[in-house]
Amino acid sequence: MLGAALDLFSEHGFEGTSLQGIADRLGVTKAAVYYHFHTKDEILLALVQPAIDELLMLAGEKDSGLRPQRGRGMDVAGYVDYLLRHRRVAAYLTRDATAMSRPVLVEKGAQLRGQVEAMLLGGDADDLSTLWGSATLQALAGALMAAPPDVSETWLREELTDLGMHLLAGYRKAARRRQT
Amino acid sequence: MLGAALDLFSEHGFEGTSLQGIADRLGVTKAAVYYHFHTKDEILLALVQPAIDELLMLAGEKDSGLRPQRGRGMDVAGYVDYLLRHRRVAAYLTRDATAMSRPVLVEKGAQLRGQVEAMLLGGDADDLSTLWGSATLQALAGALMAAPPDVSETWLREELTDLGMHLLAGYRKAARRRQT
DNA sequence: GTCTATAATGCGATAGAC
DNA sequence: GTCTATCGCATTATAGAC
Numbered sequence: 001m002l003g004a005a006l007d008l009f010s011e012h013g014f015e016g017t018s019l020q021g022i023a024d025r026l027g028v029t030k031a032a033v034y035y036h037f038h039t040k041d042e043i044l045l046a047l048v049q050p051a052i053d054e055l056l057m058l059a060g061e062k063d064s065g066l067r068p069q070r071g072r073g074m075d076v077a078g079y080v081d082y083l084l085r086h087r088r089v090a091a092y093l094t095r096d097a098t099a100m101s102r103p104v105l106v107e108k109g110a111q112l113r114g115q116v117e118a119m120l121l122g123g124d125a126d127d128l129s130t131l132w133g134s135a136t137l138q139a140l141a142g143a144l145m146a147a148p149p150d151v152s153e154t155w156l157r158e159e160l161t162d163l164g165m166h167l168l169a170g171y172r173k174a175a176r177r178r179q180t
Numbered sequence: 181m182l183g184a185a186l187d188l189f190s191e192h193g194f195e196g197t198s199l200q201g202i203a204d205r206l207g208v209t210k211a212a213v214y215y216h217f218h219t220k221d222e223i224l225l226a227l228v229q230p231a232i233d234e235l236l237m238l239a240g241e242k243d244s245g246l247r248p249q250r251g252r253g254m255d256v257a258g259y260v261d262y263l264l265r266h267r268r269v270a271a272y273l274t275r276d277a278t279a280m281s282r283p284v285l286v287e288k289g290a291q292l293r294g295q296v297e298a299m300l301l302g303g304d305a306d307d308l309s310t311l312w313g314s315a316t317l318q319a320l321a322g323a324l325m326a327a328p329p330d331v332s333e334t335w336l337r338e339e340l341t342d343l344g345m346h347l348l349a350g351y352r353k354a355a356r357r358r359q360t
Numbered sequence: 361g362t363c364t365a366t367a368a369t370g371c372g373a374t375a376g377a378c
Numbered sequence: 379g380t381c382t383a384t385c386g387c388a389t390t391a392t393a394g395a396c
Contacts, residue, residue: 095276130328139347143314170350208380
């Protein structure tokens with residue numbers, strides 16, 4: 001069910017997808033869909049909730065000191081693992097601006113952006129870190145979307161980690177250069 | 181007019197924006213909007229056309245040999261200039277997948293993806309170049325969107341060029357490593 | 361738990377007066 | 379060039395039979 005919805009949301013966007021369309025793909029009627037989810041937003045929420053919760057947890061771990069603090073810099077490998085685990089949802093959320101601007105998700109969205117950037121860059125909050133932070137997140141998501149479906153997951157994991165580390169190194173270099 | 185439409189499209193997506201909403205923001209009625217644009221798609225097209233045409237031209241220049249060929253690798257600075265010139269439209273197009281999948285834009289979209297990737301990576305078309313190419317485009321667009329509106333344009337231009345060059349260098353390094 | 365039927369609303373788009 | 383008014387249609391959502 002949620003799989004069918006994600007298919008259609010990814011292809012036509014949230015607003016471009018009708019409950020009729022979802023019901024048709026499932027071979028049932030609209031009313032049957034409404035039995036399980038009382039609104040369209042509820043479908044979106046159910047689809048996205050697990051990925052969001054997990055990301056908040058992932059970002060929270062660092063703050064609570066469960067992992068050794070590195071002063072700055074995230075666990076790139078951990079974030080790549082996360083992306084691969086929620087591959088399709090992550091790709092969808094970065095492509096459909098409507099989804100995150102829904103009332104049900106807008107508060108979570110603000111939380112997310114803040115925590116992920118902090119996780120990624122270790123607490124800096126100047127223009128430079130904002131720029132590189134957003135670039136890194138978008139680069140990883142973009143690479144994820146562009147990757148052909150037939151490439152092996154281990155190859156993809158390796159390349160994405162490489163990409164993330166490379167960007168993180170680039171940020172550090174840029175930050176150092178601007179500081180002196 | 182087109183500015184108001186871009187505001188709303190950026191915030192709620194193409195499908196999520198109603199003609200009523202556009203008319204309300206302009207302080208006129210729906211019918212008044214329809215006088216200038218006969219369909220909703222026409223608004224999108226008018227909004228996006230200049231940016232798309234210019235990008236196709238930019239990508240075309242390299243093929244026609246007007247600029248010195250470098251074998252591989254794009255003119256990063258030229259692309260950054262382009263992005264800054266069409267800042268808001270470029271940001272919108274990378275965030276709203278529904279827009280490019282509209283019938284009016286779908287053919288241009290296919291053209292674009294091909295030419296820009298070729299421009300960026302110099303004709304390679306393997307999995308690695310696809311990954312890094314898409315990552316670079318998304319990173320630049322993401323950085324553009326995240327940049328606070330008050331930063332100076334020269335600073336932004338410099339940082340974006342840095343970012344693009346850094347990613348291009350990363351791709352070359354990765355390609356070299358995998359070749360041996 | 362799934363159906364048919366229907367209510368209520370908003371949408372894109374058109375016609376014609378001013 | 380902008381308005382009022384309206385058409386036809388798809389949408390979200392509900393009520394009640396089975």
